[in-house]
Amino acid sequence: MADAVRAYCLLAWTWTRALAQYPASLTMLTVSQLVVTGIDAIVILFIFEHTPTYAGFSLPEVMFLYGTSGVSFAIADATIGSVERLGRHIRAGTFDVILLRPASALVQVAADQFSPRRLGKLVQAAVVLGVALATMDVDWTVGRIAIVPVMILSGTFIFGALWVLGATYQFLAGEAAEVMNAATYGGNFVTQYPLNILGRDAIRALTWVIPLAFVNWLPALYILDQPDPLDLPAPVRFAAPLVALLLCVIAALVWRTGVRHYRSTGS
C-alpha cells in the first residue's frame, strides 16, 4: 500500500513538473477549467432568477449541494480520474508497458497525465461551498459541522470508486465504455441539485444501485433538516463513509478481476 502511494506521488510530481515548463498554457487551461465547471453554478443562479425556492430548497442550500458534490468530484477527478483513459492505453498497447513495470497498474493509470489543471474545478466548487456555508440558514450543531468534511471525503471516495468501476468496464467494452461517463460526470451533474426533483424510483436507484445519493444528498437532509422523500430510517443519512468504503472494496476487487481478464486474453 505504501509502495502504491509512493509510486503515485512520484508519477504525479513528474507530470506536474513537466507541465510547469509551460506555465502560460497551464494557467490558461486551469482558468478555462474553472470557468467551464463554473457554468453549472451560473445556471443555478439563473434558475433562481425565476423562483425564490427550488424543489423546496433555497439558493444557498442548492449551492451547498453544488459545492459539496463539486469538491468531492474535483478531488476524485484530479487524483484518480485518469483511470477513464484505460481504453486508450489498451488500444495503444501502453497497458502492456504498464504491466512491465514494478508498480501497481492502477496507480500508473491513475497518475498518468496528472494535471493540476483539474484543481480549477476544485477551487471554483470550494468558493461556491464557502459562500453557501456562510449564507445558509442552518442551526449549526457540533454534529452538523462535523458531518460536512466527512461527507466531502466520503463523496470523494464514492466518485473515485465509480471511476475505477467504469474504467474496468473498458477491459471488456472498448470504445463503447463511454457509457460510464453517465455515472461519473452524470453523477456529479445530478448531485448538484436536490435529488427530490427525480421520481422516487430514480432516487431509490441512486441510493441502492449506484449510491450517488450518499455523496451529498442524504447527509444534507440531516444538515438542512429537510424531509426524506423515501422516508428511509434516520441512520441511513450517516452511512456515507460505510458506503464509500464498501464501494471502494468492490471497485478494487472488480479492477483486479479486470486485470486478470486482460492478462488471460491479451486485450
Place this chain on the structure above:
Amino acid sequence: MDTVIELTDVAKTFTRRRRQSRSLLRTRTTVHAVNGLSFTVGAGEVVGYLGPNGAGKSTTVKMLTGILVPSSGRIRVAGLEPIRQRTRLARQVGVVFGQRTTLWWDLPLRDSFQLIRHLYRIEPARYARNLDHMVDLLELGSLLDVPVRQLSLGQRMRGDLAAALLHDPAILYLDEPTIGLDVVSKAAIRQFLQDRNRDQGTTILLTTHDLGDVERLCDRVMVIDHGRLAFDGSLSELRALVPVPRVLVVDLAAAAPPMAGVQVVRVDGPRQWVEIPAGSSAAALTARLMAAYDVRDLSVEEPSIEDVVHRLYAGPPGRPDPADRATTPRTSGSAVPAR
C-alpha cells in the same frame, strides 16, 4: 551455468470472436499461439529467438514478463513465477519493444529516466553512473530534454535501450531492437549489447528477423514456428541442417535466355537469378559467368531467416521433420487446427 529461464510445456490459446462483415453471427476461432513450448536459458547466454510472423515469439516474451498468463504449462524466470510475482520479477528484467516505446510518450527523456530510477529504486550513485555510461555510449546527451514523441525512430530505440538497462537487469528481452535503423546505428547497438553481455553477464533473449543481429550476437538460436520449437542449437548447426543456397543476381547487357551450365531460378528482362550450389564459391561462379557472358553488374543474395525457417519446417525430402509429427507445408502465420 545456472538456469535463468525455464519453460515447461507452455501453451497459450486465444479465442478470437470475429464478426464477419454483413453477418450478425460471430464466428469463434481458436488460435494456438504457443503449443507445448519447452526450453531453458542459462545465465549469460545470448539467444536468438527466430520465427516467421505469427509464430508465437511476442506471445512467448509476454508470458515471460507476466503480461500474459499461459493457458497451461510452467514458467520460471530467475526462480520467480511471472504470473504471481510480476512486480518482483520486473525489477530484474529489462525489455525493449521495437514497435512500441517503453518510455513515457509526452515526457522528456530525462523525466522518463528519473521515473524509472524511482520506480525501480535504483540507488543514486548507481543511477548516476549508469545514466552517464548510457548517455555516453548511446549518444543521448543532446536528446535528454526532448519529449519522446519528438524523437526519431533510431533515437527512441537508443532511449528505450538505456531505459531498459538503467536498473542493471539480469535478463534482457529485445523484440526487434534494430528494426528500421540504419546500418551504423545497428552496428553500434549490436556492439553495445555484446559488451554488456560480456562485462555484466546479462542474459539476452533477442527476437528478430534480422540475420545480421543473430550472426553478430547469438551463440544459440531457437526457431519457433506455429507455437512449437522447431530448432534449438547454434547458427552454424542451423545452416548445416538446412542448407539454403545463396543466390547470385546477374544483370546482363540485354535480356537473354537463361544462361547455360548454371541453375537459373528466375529471369526478369536482363536480370537473372542464379543459385550458388552449396559449398561452391561465389567468386568462382562469377568468374565463369563473366567469361562467358556480357555481365554488367551482379550481387549476392543471402538467404533470409524466412527462407531458412521455411526450409527447416517443410524439410527437404527424406530428412526427418524437426517437429515431432508430420505437418502440411507451412502457410505463413495461420492458425494451427486444434489438436
Place this chain on the structure above:
Amino acid sequence: MRLYLTVLRSSVRRHATYRAASLAGAFTNTVFGFMRAYVLIALWQTKPVIGGYDLTAAITFCFLTQGLIGPIAVFQGGLPEMAERIRTGDIALDLYRPADFQGWLLATDLGRAVPDFWYRSLPPMLAGALVFDLRLPDSPEVWLAVPVAITLAIVVSFSIRYLVMLAATLLFDERGVSSVAVVLALFFSGILLPLPLFPGWLGTLAQLLPWAATLQVPADVFLGQYQGLELLGAIGGQVAWAVVLLGIGRHVTTRVRHRVEVQGG
C-alpha cells in the same frame, strides 16, 4: 463540385464505422437529457410558462438539444481532426493544397454529421418520447423548416469551429484557444438552459450571438416557437451568420496562408 461530394461521401462512410462509440455517446447524452428534464420540471412547478415555454416544450427542448449535440458538434471547440496537425505544424501543408481548404473541411464536417444524426440524435428523442409527452412539429411549414434549420446550424457551427482552428494556427496554441471556444459555446448555445431564461441583458445578448443559431434556433424551430414571418426571420438569421462567418473564414485563410510558419520538427 463533384470533388466535395466525394469528400462528403467518404466522410460519411468513415464516421459511420464509429457505431459503438457513437451509441455509447448517445446513451450518455440520453441520461443527461433525463437529468436536465427533471431539473427543468422542478422549475416549472413554480410557474406554468417561463421564457415563453410551457413544460412540454421545456422537456422536449432538453432531449432535442441533447440529441443535436452530436451532429452540430459546436462543443468540440475547434476541428479535432485538425488539432494534431496544428500542433505539429503540418497544417501549413494543408493550406497549400489545390482544393478549397474551407470547402473541403465543410464537406468533411457535413459528412461527419450525417451518421451522427442517426446514432446520436434519434436515441435521446426516442427515449424521451417513451417516458414523456414531447412536443412534435404540427404544421407542414415547421416540418420543412426543421431540416433546413438543422443543416444551417451545422454550417454555422462549422464556420465558428473553422475560425477557432485558424486562431489556434495563428497563435500556435490549439488547446488554449479550443478551451475558450468550448466555454463560449457551452454558455451561449442554449445547451444548459434555454436562452430566453437568461436574465435581462444577458438573455438579449445571447440571442444575438452566432452560437444561438447553432442550437437554440433549430430547437425553437422544432418546437414551433416561431410564428409565420418570425420563422423566416430565424432561418434568415442563420443564413446571415453562416455567410458572414464563412466569409470571414475565407478572408483569414488567405492571410494565414501568407503568414504561417511551420512549427515543430
